[in-house]
Amino acid sequence: MLKAIKVRIYPTSEQASLLNRQFGSVRFVYNAGLRIMSHRYRRHGESLNAKHDIKKLLPVAKKSRQYGWLKEADSMALQQACINLDKAFQRFFDPKQKAGYPRFKSKRGRQSSYHCVNVRHGDNWIKVPKLKAIKARIHRPMDGKLKSITLSRTVTGKHYAALLFETEQEAPAPLKAVDTAGVVGLDMGLSHLAIDSNGHKTANPRFLKQAQKNLKRKQQALSRKQKGSARRAKARLLVAKAHERVVNARKDFQHKLSRQIVDDNQAVIVETLKVRNMMKNTRLARHIGDASWHALMAKLAYKTEEKGKHLVKLDPWFASSKTCHACQHKMDSMTLSVRSWACPACHTRHDRDINAALNIKHQGILQLKTEGLSVSAH
Ligand SMILES: [Zn+2]
Numbered sequence: 001m002l003k004a005i006k007v008r009i010y011p012t013s014e015q016a017s018l019l020n021r022q023f024g025s026v027r028f029v030y031n032a033g034l035r036i037m038s039h040r041y042r043r044h045g046e047s048l049n050a051k052h053d054i055k056k057l058l059p060v061a062k063k064s065r066q067y068g069w070l071k072e073a074d075s076m077a078l079q080q081a082c083i084n085l086d087k088a089f090q091r092f093f094d095p096k097q098k099a100g101y102p103r104f105k106s107k108r109g110r111q112s113s114y115h116c117v118n119v120r121h122g123d124n125w126i127k128v129p130k131l132k133a134i135k136a137r138i139h140r141p142m143d144g145k146l147k148s149i150t151l152s153r154t155v156t157g158k159h160y161a162a163l164l165f166e167t168e169q170e171a172p173a174p175l176k177a178v179d180t181a182g183v184v185g186l187d188m189g190l191s192h193l194a195i196d197s198n199g200h201k202t203a204n205p206r207f208l209k210q211a212q213k214n215l216k217r218k219q220q221a222l223s224r225k226q227k228g229s230a231r232r233a234k235a236r237l238l239v240a241k242a243h244e245r246v247v248n249a250r251k252d253f254q255h256k257l258s259r260q261i262v263d264d265n266q267a268v269i270v271e272t273l274k275v276r277n278m279m280k281n282t283r284l285a286r287h288i289g290d291a292s293w294h295a296l297m298a299k300l301a302y303k304t305e306e307k308g309k310h311l312v313k314l315d316p317w318f319a320s321s322k323t324c325h326a327c328q329h330k331m332d333s334m335t336l337s338v339r340s341w342a343c344p345a346c347h348t349r350h351d352r353d354i355n356a357a358l359n360i361k362h363q364g365i366l367q368l369k370t371e372g373l374s375v376s377a378h
Helices: 013-044 050-063 068-072 075-093 206-224 230-264 283-306 352-370
Strands: 002-010 111-115 125-127 134-137 145-153 159-166 177-179 183-187 194-196 267-271 310-314 340-342 349-351 374-376
Touching: 013 050, 013 068, 013 075, 013 111, 013 145, 050 068, 050 075, 075 111, 134 159, 183 230, 183 352, 194 352, 206 230, 230 283, 267 283, 267 352, 283 310, 310 352, 349 352, 352 374
Parallel strands: 177 374, 183 267, 267 310
Antiparallel strands: 002 134, 002 159, 111 145, 125 134, 145 159, 183 194, 340 349
């Protein structure tokens, strides 16, 4: 089983500038590869493959006078830049992911660099090729074989190392039987991050909302500053810091929420994102909502797997909101403003969101059964 931990690292100023060069080389390879691929396609209609065609250019570039400085970087990190570029193109070509065309990496954004050969760690240090050991704060015990270290620097200038370990421990076998009481359906609502089929609604916590408000204020302040001015640069850093706080607050909250959901249940049913007619929300708000739902599902996915529990992702076409969970009567249409309704066929009153979560649960149980699980009701 693979296990990852992310730790803060504290490079000396000399190491920080060496790291900066390492990040710069990785970024250069990514951007140069993207430029070459875009050019080839535009001029010659030829599709190159980053993993093969661009990677092959690395040794050539290293021997050249112009790009000889690439030799100073860890070669595995440069090869990984080609792999990452390839992944960006795969996302672009996958109709399900709706990703845009790959973009150039900015030296102002988050930087990262992947190392997988000659990586080591101690109690309070990590080591990657071409750099002396970097001081690290390792907050929990690590066991297993260290497979890779990904170094990164945030926009606000903090350094981190993500360590990936392979442990002897095997993932538990998935449960073969579950109880209906142990199955939970989850839906994403307009006003809540998650609504479950037991009737619990989880809103984004107040500290996250405050952090988001603060971020918005800082963004507005930034937009008023003159381009290229020192004040704008300062405002940009404040936005980055506020953004970092939002991201960390959300991550922290989602880890706790997903841990609790997985601990309390044997199977979790979620709906993958549907194309929603979110008239009330701005595009930005919708984007944030979608992104945080995605992040929550990812956390649920690995936490259920770790415990041998199940995560079922339903297809988005499933009409969870418009179907009565009691008698399966399907309404023709229902606008977003309808928060509660009565079924014309069986007269049950529904809270819109909880009804949807119950339908998600029932649909998930059907799917678990077709996968060969025994689902019993007590
Ligand atoms: Zn009904």
